[in-house]
Amino acid sequence: AQSVTQPDIHITVSEGASLELRCNYSYGATPYLFWYVQSPGQGLQLLLKYFSGDTLVQGIKGFEAEFKRSQSSFNLRKPSVHWSDAAEYFCAFTSGNTPLVFGKGTRLSVIA
Amino acid sequence: GAGVSQSPSNKVTEKGKDVELRCDPISGHTALYWYRQRLGQGLEFLIYFQGNSAPDKSGLPSDRFSAERTGESVSTLTIQRTQQEDSAVYLCASSPGGRGGNEQFFGPGTRLTVL
Numbered sequence: 001a002q003s004v005t006q007p008d009i010h011i012t013v014s015e016g017a018s019l020e021l022r023c024n025y026s027y028g029a030t031p032y033l034f035w036y037v038q039s040p041g042q043g044l045q046l047l048l049k050y051f052s053g054d055t056l057v058q059g060i061k062g063f064e065a066e067f068k069r070s071q072s073s074f075n076l077r078k079p080s081v082h083w084s085d086a087a088e089y090f091c092a093f094t095s096g097n098t099p100l101v102f103g104k105g106t107r108l109s110v111i112a
Numbered sequence: 113g114a115g116v117s118q119s120p121s122n123k124v125t126e127k128g129k130d131v132e133l134r135c136d137p138i139s140g141h142t143a144l145y146w147y148r149q150r151l152g153q154g155l156e157f158l159i160y161f162q163g164n165s166a167p168d169k170s171g172l173p174s175d176r177f178s179a180e181r182t183g184e185s186v187s188t189l190t191i192q193r194t195q196q197e198d199s200a201v202y203l204c205a206s207s208p209g210g211r212g213g214n215e216q217f218f219g220p221g222t223r224l225t226v227l
Contacts, residue, residue, distance in 0.1 A: 004154075034215070043203065044155075044218040090154060097143055097209055099157035099171065100216060 002027050004091050006103035013081050014111055021076040021106050023091030031093035033074040034100065035065055039087045047089075050074060061085070086110045114138070116219035118204050124225045125194055133189045133222045137206030144187050145207075145216060146179055150200040158202075161187065162209055194226045 003026045013019055025031060033050040048059025055067040065076045074091060088107050092100040117136045125131050137144050146158040157171035161181040172178070176195075181187040191198055201223050205216040 036218075043220040044205075046215055046217075049215060092155075094216075097162065097207065097214055099145055099160050099168070100147075100155070100205075101157075102147075102154040104154040 002093075002095075002101050004093060004101055004103035006089075006091055006106050008106045009104070010107045010109065012109040012111060015083050016080050019076075019078045019081045019085070019108070021089050021091075021108070023074045023076065023103060024072050025074065025091075025093050025101075026072065027093060027095065029095070030069065031095055033065075033067060034092045034094075035059065035063070035074070035076050036090045036092060037061075037087050038090065038105075044090070047076070081108075081110055083110045083112070116204055116206050116217050118202075118219040118222050120222060121220065122223045122225075124227065126227050127196060128193055130190065130192045131194055131224065133191075133202050133224070135187045135189070135204030135206075135219060137185070137187070137204070138217055140184075140208070141206035141217075142184050142209035143207045143214070143216075144181055145205045146187070146189050147203045147205065148173075148200045149203060149221070155203065158189070191224075194224075196226050199224055199226045 005024045035047040036044040047063050048057050050057050050067045088105045090105045091103045119134045142163045144161045147155040149155050159179045160168040176192045179189045201221040203221045204219045207214040207216045
């Protein structure tokens with residue numbers, strides 16, 4: 001079955017520390033991959049996407065993600081976390097113009 | 113360039129009542145999606161419209177849920193005889209459609225509370 005796994009429900013990092021959020025997908029071909037962020041009471045904002053080409057993609061707010069076909073992974077990274085990055089992060093994929101399959105999300109807390 | 117809008121932003125209703133949620137997609141977007149986000153959960157797909165094709169209703173959880181879309185514009189999601197488990201944030205998204213992958217642009221959502 002098609003699915004997305006975000007193994008970390010909640011992560012806490014110190015401000016200024018690096019961050020990596022894990023995402024693994026289950027799909028029979030190369031999907032279109034996305035990371036969205038949702039701040040409390042807000043809608044979903046796209047951070048970055050991978051469609052094809054360079055497997056390291058840059059997004060907004062200093063985030064990047066790397067697609068690794070061999071590991072069926074699309075992990076999100078940021079070298080230095082800011083307090084404003086505290087939010088819920090969702091990994092998702094689609095096979096084309098089809099509904100997104102979402103992970104259950106990872107909640108990021110940032111401490112001083 | 114307005115984004116996706118949804119109304120109402122909040123809806124409180126009593127168990128057993130019907131509710132209607134509205135979504136205005138980005139102009140020109142042929143694809144429209146409804147998702148549901150229950151507390152502490154990821155997003156669940158409900159229904160998908162693409163142009164004039166028959167909608168993909170495979171995500172609707174029961175026959176109490178239905179949705180319509182007029183052409184390539186407004187969509188309404190109707191929940192009949194609401195139950196407490198229907199309490200969630202209902203999110204609408206639109207995308208340009210066509211071949212290949214496209215980014216889905218999300219609205220702010222409607223928070224539904226069923227008492």
